[in-house]
Amino acid sequence: MIIVFKPEATDKHIERVVERLKEIGMTPHLSRGVARTILGAIGDERLLEEHPLDAFEGIERIIPILKPYKLASREFKNDDTVVDVDGVKVGGETFTVMAGPCAVESEEQVLRIAHFLKERGVRIMRGGAFKPRTSPYAFQGLGLEGLKLLSKVRSETGLKIVTEVLDAQNADLVAQHVDILQIGARNMQNFELLKKCGRLRRPVLLKRGMSSTIQELFLAAEYILMEGNHDVILCERGIKTFETFTRNTLDISAVPIAKLESHLPIIVDPSHAAGFRAIIPALARTAVAAGADGIIVEVHYDPEKALCDGQQALRESDFDRLMDEVRRVAAVMGRTVQ
Amino acid sequence: MIIVFKPEATDKHIERVVERLKEIGMTPHLSRGVARTILGAIGDERLLEEHPLDAFEGIERIIPILKPYKLASREFKNDDTVVDVDGVKVGGETFTVMAGPCAVESEEQVLRIAHFLKERGVRIMRGGAFKPRTSPYAFQGLGLEGLKLLSKVRSETGLKIVTEVLDAQNADLVAQHVDILQIGARNMQNFELLKKCGRLRRPVLLKRGMSSTIQELFLAAEYILMEGNHDVILCERGIKTFETFTRNTLDISAVPIAKLESHLPIIVDPSHAAGFRAIIPALARTAVAAGADGIIVEVHYDPEKALCDGQQALRESDFDRLMDEVRRVAAVMGRTVQ
Amino acid sequence: MIIVFKPEATDKHIERVVERLKEIGMTPHLSRGVARTILGAIGDERLLEEHPLDAFEGIERIIPILKPYKLASREFKNDDTVVDVDGVKVGGETFTVMAGPCAVESEEQVLRIAHFLKERGVRIMRGGAFKPRTSPYAFQGLGLEGLKLLSKVRSETGLKIVTEVLDAQNADLVAQHVDILQIGARNMQNFELLKKCGRLRRPVLLKRGMSSTIQELFLAAEYILMEGNHDVILCERGIKTFETFTRNTLDISAVPIAKLESHLPIIVDPSHAAGFRAIIPALARTAVAAGADGIIVEVHYDPEKALCDGQQALRESDFDRLMDEVRRVAAVMGRTVQ
């Protein structure tokens, strides 16, 4: 950590900071320049999170040198984490396609989509039972009934299930019915939910918040890892910008950055990034080319009747085309699609 | 609602949409231009939230005409809502200053700050017991112990208390100890929490999400209002942009827009918008001048020892200066500061 | 165009708008709903650009239906434009790699890089003679001397040259020395420069502004096309967001959107998007996978000595690796790299 003092900082101001650093176990190194006095603090910077210096008089700026996350970093663990979803691997040499409807609507619907996907070699199905919706007037999901339908799909087809958990309160319930707990973009900094999922023994799919930085995503993962759950899958799903053609702006750079900085697997959600069907296959191809470990996409046999996000649901024929294209790019990248 | 069809849309595409509109009780008006066919749909547009048209083939764009929120709108209720916080009014002709430490740290700390504020005429004190922190290594608040200390302040000083509730799970607990439930920026779209607070009988201070639009803020308020709780105070606290001098960018325009579009009171949080002490009084003055109903600011007698956000805490002398300046601008605006 | 009136709009307000529409040659269609009166205006919406209605009393909102650009749109010209750069094609079935140093620094430097690139099969070289720099203290380019060096490279190697033109004033000069005129991100809305380049007979490489929407990019292209120059190559180079790992956020979705909406070729600049070398090959692969017509990248044999942007310059070995990867993904996409 580097502390830069204001030109007008007094010796007393500097002394006070030096003392505080010593108190918390860091080693200060003072360097007086013509224009500024600078103090380097050597030691575990996370100590400063609990004893912040921000408000000390005379300080102009505090510059962290070390990364604020540890367990999520590649410095902590060099080997890629491969998450085992009850026998299905995410990460490593496979490229995982998770697919399914936006929302669980009926038994007929989920089973039909499940069988379709299974035939295409998909092993993990998505489907929302609890839907976070901007408007209170929009369809909010079937809730518990939806969970039960997902459970039925699981036992009938052997597909693994990922579904969103909205709240620490019903995380246990969700964990009883599905294989992967999804933490949605709006909840990436719902810290109670992160901690709760960290205490459950289920892989977690952690979506990046729509206005979160990649570093904040790593810190959200850190909350889960710290509780002892190491099975975290990151997900880039687009961030908010001023662009209006797309629902969000897919930050494809997040993929190679996650690979540099972290050992956790990362997948891409082209459906929510795009917000409309036509460009989803192209974005899926970029996910493979960027080095992602998979994608999660929305599929519906009759998008016109979908109760949510129909405009971004792939039809069955779209999905077949997407899989074909994904497979061809994956082959070049040395990955097997499943 | 206006539905614009693609140039290549067929009669069958158009017919299907017309029929669906009739099914859900809306009246379609077709208008065929040279370049595009357009369909106007007359009726309650919120019906479409449950039966979306987005995925119908042939549609290029769907343009809502009516606002997606109702209860929060000025069209629904023309008179300004004045929230009664156990005898202290927020809204109307008063300009309310809520102040206090970022976090409850100790009995000595909260009582000292409470007495200081009370002497200055402040009637509502803020203070966090549960702190949402980006890093898991940062101070997370005293929790239940913090709530008890706030309760003690309340009974000793008569100050009303506002504190953040992080999770639907412990909303009941928080409601037992304080007067106003604060929903933080990161939780503005935590819909379970919104609904829960809508069912409690406590005023709610609803902060705008750091990347939420004003319309999304109104829709979040709508979740609370729909559950029967009409005592919602909006709060503008800065949005995320690429600017780096400030922690967030205070969107001061949100104040006059809220006054045009909604009947709910709106206050401003200059502390979190700025992120550093020096410009907070200036931002507080702009809040008054913009027509806000109050501000919420962080105050600490010894910011260097504050366990969180010390750099944005006003010292006692800063607060006195701020109050003086706020009072002078408020006088011009015809408002009484309390 | 759809005009939505306020609930309180009077008959007179509506009448005035109807008359104005008739005056400028559009056909109005009135539709009175319970909540709102709506007016559809049929005809060429670009007429409204010259006779705007925005300020008419009683109007709540004006919604354009047609696209504001014409010549750049795929509706206007369905076939992909292939730009002929003095015999080298950009667009169609080739994937064009433009490469070279950030800035022209010396004869030795540009010639060495030129020969290196030529051996690798590159046919278009980039290199800045005039450098737009945020700080006036930074290296501003060699200017005319730089142009002459580029000219020399051109005649010695046969490579085509792309370089930035900063100002309408010296566009003629630049056009005498190079093959493609680059309009930089900061100048995307320098309308005098756009018009000037539209009047020159040189292909134009038009970079998207760092905070421009894709639609604004199309409109900037429209300025050039309207002057009679049809050889416009679009370039996505990243947009400004709050993310800090990267210099800008590569909006890879712009590629498939440009392919849907426009006939113009589009290339990607992964160097400026990333801002650091390590992730540039990954982003180049995504460009190919997204369907782009090429990339433009920075290369330097000794980045440590580069006078600008050395941290994002690929070393020779990096470039070889990138070309190899790009070729493999291009093969899958049915493209030949040149």
Place this chain on the structure above:
Amino acid sequence: MIIVFKPEATDKHIERVVERLKEIGMTPHLSRGVARTILGAIGDERLLEEHPLDAFEGIERIIPILKPYKLASREFKNDDTVVDVDGVKVGGETFTVMAGPCAVESEEQVLRIAHFLKERGVRIMRGGAFKPRTSPYAFQGLGLEGLKLLSKVRSETGLKIVTEVLDAQNADLVAQHVDILQIGARNMQNFELLKKCGRLRRPVLLKRGMSSTIQELFLAAEYILMEGNHDVILCERGIKTFETFTRNTLDISAVPIAKLESHLPIIVDPSHAAGFRAIIPALARTAVAAGADGIIVEVHYDPEKALCDGQQALRESDFDRLMDEVRRVAAVMGRTVQ
């Protein structure tokens, strides 16, 4: 300047950086920690702009300590700059209202508005002769004819004139006709134009780019100051965000920050920030309260007939109300409105 090395940096990497620093006249201070080696470089950091270190191997991050701007900074000049516009002062104890139409449309129009404004005590009139328009189909201004009309207003009324200059090419021409050269938001980083205006002897009104940081605004001012023109007036006019109610998001914090960091006067443009009339008076009040040195607003006696931006033009009665409100807040701030 602080240089942080990667954990894997070798002694040779570090040595090379140390040598380069010495070469360019800076003094290196090495500090080896457990986790990272850090190098402090003492001396004029602007030297590094010409000899960048970014690409040296082994470097993880370079952190500037000093500000990249000098002449624009308050450290360089402590006293507030007051710009003298041919006898009318901007800055200091006056609060300057610049007002006028978006575009010059006719002699009758500019003279009528000029006389109206003069009667209200306004001393500087705005009006565009060259209009930068996103769409090539929109009204582009009267050009030279417009300049002549402004010149006529100046001689007939004695009002000082501010108008936009789009291009270095015609800056001389514009300078012959008006008192203040406005550099628009889209041109804030048109460096040729900045330099040209720096060489002219006319005050410059420099608008912040819609996606520029405040620091980039200071650096743009630095370009002008370096050429010897010290009469620069900064202007905050809103930045691009995802918010849609307003055309741009007024970053009101830019005002107190400019006052802290720079000696240059700063005014606010509430018209372009808002994009619609109703909230402009409220934003104008916030400008005064924030400590700005003035505002620039659009006024038209018949906005319905305005050829551009009519929806954000104040009617005469709106302007009177605005002036009244501005005067009352200015009195509290100790400012005289002119």
